[in-house]
Amino acid sequence: MAADTSLEVALVAADRTVWSGPASMVIARTVEGDVGVLPGHAPLLSLLTDAVVEINTADGVVVATVDGGFLSVANNRVSVLSERALLAEEIAVDEARAMLDEAQGLPTGDERELRIRRAEARIRAVEKARAGVR
Structure with a gap:
């Protein structure tokens, strides 16, 4: 089975959706180390650390920070869930x-x-x- 060519990503804080859309890759730091997620990635649920998250899109890279949280990957959908998340331009x-x-x-x-x-x-x-x- 061929993998889709994109991911559907949602970066969500407790009070809002910070960013969502299609992406080609997501890089996040989990308690076990950095994780790069590409289309077709195996299902994953992991704890995030306080760190930078990078989302590669057709328009460039979206850079954000998260204050811990969770990373969930399944069926080319990536959810980055954190109590607080900020885009770089909001900092x-x-x-x-x-x-x-x-x-x-x-x-x-x-x-x-x-x-x-x-x-x-x-x-x-x-x-x-x-x-x-x-």
């Missing part, structure tokens, strides 16, 4: 850098590490978008 890099500075000033612990990961992911998303992706 104010100055605010993300301030978040990072504030987090680095916290005492060592899980909350500090979580805030650092989230701030760094937002900064990376903006940098990737500025480097030429949509």
